[in-house]
Amino acid sequence: MSSDNNIEASISEVPASAPAKAADKILDVARDLFYREGIRAIGVDEIVKRAGVTKPSLYRSFPSKDELAASYLRKYDLEFWERFDEAVDAHPGDPRAQIIAFLTRVGKRTQRPEYRGCGMTNAAVEYPERGHPARVVSEANKYELRRRLRAMAAAMGAADADTLGDGLLLLIEGAYISGQLFGLGGPAASVARNADLLIEASLNK
Amino acid sequence: MSSDNNIEASISEVPASAPAKAADKILDVARDLFYREGIRAIGVDEIVKRAGVTKPSLYRSFPSKDELAASYLRKYDLEFWERFDEAVDAHPGDPRAQIIAFLTRVGKRTQRPEYRGCGMTNAAVEYPERGHPARVVSEANKYELRRRLRAMAAAMGAADADTLGDGLLLLIEGAYISGQLFGLGGPAASVARNADLLIEASLNK
DNA sequence: CCCTACATACGTACCGGTCAGTAACATTGT
DNA sequence: ACAATGTTACTGACCGGTACGTATGTAGGG
Numbered sequence: 001m002s003s004d005n006n007i008e009a010s011i012s013e014v015p016a017s018a019p020a021k022a023a024d025k026i027l028d029v030a031r032d033l034f035y036r037e038g039i040r041a042i043g044v045d046e047i048v049k050r051a052g053v054t055k056p057s058l059y060r061s062f063p064s065k066d067e068l069a070a071s072y073l074r075k076y077d078l079e080f081w082e083r084f085d086e087a088v089d090a091h092p093g094d095p096r097a098q099i100i101a102f103l104t105r106v107g108k109r110t111q112r113p114e115y116r117g118c119g120m121t122n123a124a125v126e127y128p129e130r131g132h133p134a135r136v137v138s139e140a141n142k143y144e145l146r147r148r149l150r151a152m153a154a155a156m157g158a159a160d161a162d163t164l165g166d167g168l169l170l171l172i173e174g175a176y177i178s179g180q181l182f183g184l185g186g187p188a189a190s191v192a193r194n195a196d197l198l199i200e201a202s203l204n205k
Numbered sequence: 206m207s208s209d210n211n212i213e214a215s216i217s218e219v220p221a222s223a224p225a226k227a228a229d230k231i232l233d234v235a236r237d238l239f240y241r242e243g244i245r246a247i248g249v250d251e252i253v254k255r256a257g258v259t260k261p262s263l264y265r266s267f268p269s270k271d272e273l274a275a276s277y278l279r280k281y282d283l284e285f286w287e288r289f290d291e292a293v294d295a296h297p298g299d300p301r302a303q304i305i306a307f308l309t310r311v312g313k314r315t316q317r318p319e320y321r322g323c324g325m326t327n328a329a330v331e332y333p334e335r336g337h338p339a340r341v342v343s344e345a346n347k348y349e350l351r352r353r354l355r356a357m358a359a360a361m362g363a364a365d366a367d368t369l370g371d372g373l374l375l376l377i378e379g380a381y382i383s384g385q386l387f388g389l390g391g392p393a394a395s396v397a398r399n400a401d402l403l404i405e406a407s408l409n410k
Numbered sequence: 411c412c413c414t415a416c417a418t419a420c421g422t423a424c425c426g427g428t429c430a431g432t433a434a435c436a437t438t439g440t
Numbered sequence: 441a442c443a444a445t446g447t448t449a450c451t452g453a454c455c456g457g458t459a460c461g462t463a464t465g466t467a468g469g470g
Contacts, residue, residue: 040246040331041245043454043455045454045456054421056419056457057421058457059457060419065455065456065457116333121382124382125322125326125382126245126246128241128242128243138386142386142387143387146387166391166392166395167376167392167398167399169383170376170379170380170393170395171379173378173379173383173386174376174377174379175375176382177326177329177378177382178375178378180333181329181343181347187371187374187375188375189371190367190368190375193372197372248429248430249429249430249431258445259446260431261431261445262444264430264431265444270430270431
């Protein structure tokens with residue numbers, strides 16, 4: 001936690017188009033580069049250069065590169081749950097349809113040429129060390145996802161809801177990874193279909 | 206390709222315990238460190254230090270760090286197919302049992318505390334750049350795995366064998382990733398069970 | 411209304427350390 | 441002799457991070 005960036009309260013009242021604070025530009029660029037190329041692959045010099053700012057500006061808003069990476073992932077986390085809840089809200093009271101809707105979109109996204117998997121998953125692979133700021137955010141996201149998937153599996157009436165929830169999680173992570181490994185026409189395209197089969201089998205147990 | 210390491214033909218005839226060539230020691234240490242900590246996270250200095258050799262020795266046997274990483278993955282590839290074929294050979298003519306046997310072992314391995322996922326998958330995440338030596342090896346491994354899984358799904362008599370084969374691949378990759386994310390008690394423990402359900406559903410279409 | 415006073419925001423220039431990789435030469439064992 | 445290894449020292453680039461000076465806007469005091 002900590003990091004006093006973005007207080008943005010005060011009386012500011014920006015005139016509709018703020019002058020784009022340095023911290024925002026940095027985070028935007030970091031998000032893009034970290035996701036596409038990997039966190040370890042990108043140096044802070046590259047980030048500040050592309051953001052059109054200088055290094056001290058970065059370290060005034062973020063205490064370290066690791067914390068910048070964690071901030072990137074917190075932003076990613078927000079966007080992730082937006083996408084997830086969008087699928088959920090589209091099918092109120094129908095967890096099976098919610099999952100399938102979500103996975104249909106995941107499957108589509110994995111087929112885009114610039115697809116690079118899940119930023120959370122990738123960060124966890126890059127930073128296996130326990131307690132690393134980036135990994136902490138990543139793990140929290142995955143634990144919550146598991147919790148929700150299991151809850152949805154239970155709501156479907158699955159006999160073994162935890163197993164089904166975990167199975168769905170495996171399919172999702174598999175889609176993230178194989179999406180960036182195989183690209184277009186890869187196995188990730190069938191994630192919704194396979195999830196549907198798995199759900200069917202788990203309900204008619 | 207290229208890289209003239211390990212010719213190990215000639216008349217050598219080692220006396221049961223070779224003096225442990227520098228290249229072998231390097232590759233062993235690299236395998237261990239690259240797998241546990243990641244390729245980008247480990248420098249060549251660390252490798253030569255732990256191997257008890259010097260840097261020129263490394264660069265006499267391997268043209269670059271990237272090629273050393275590729276060699277590590279080629280070794281990993283061999284070991285992978287050994288494990289895979291072990292499960293296959295244990296159940297001749299029964300592809301379903303072969304898959305379940307393999308996944309049961311994968312599920313068990315993912316529960317070990319030092320488990321760090323699949324070296325191939327991790328390397329592909331670390332090196333998204335097309336054509337990178339490490340990524341090339343990794344991709345080849347995954348393409349072959351997909352081919353074999355689809356063939357086994359067809360041998361099971363699945364109506365849509367490609368979808369089932371891809372679904373199994375998704376589960377496997379999901380197990381690799383969530384194994385290192387969740388550790389003990391994570392979703393990867395249920396990979397064999399979920400695969401069995403998916404197969405069942407795909408056969409009784 | 412002008413001048414100071416202070417905070418905020420940013421830039422220049424630099425730090426020591428580590429990165430991958432190499433040159434030139436000495437040592438060993440067969 | 442010769443092939444494999446070690447020794448030492450070095451390169452230029454880059455790493456994350458920082459000390460320190462500078463512009464700008466704005467609040468008060470005369």
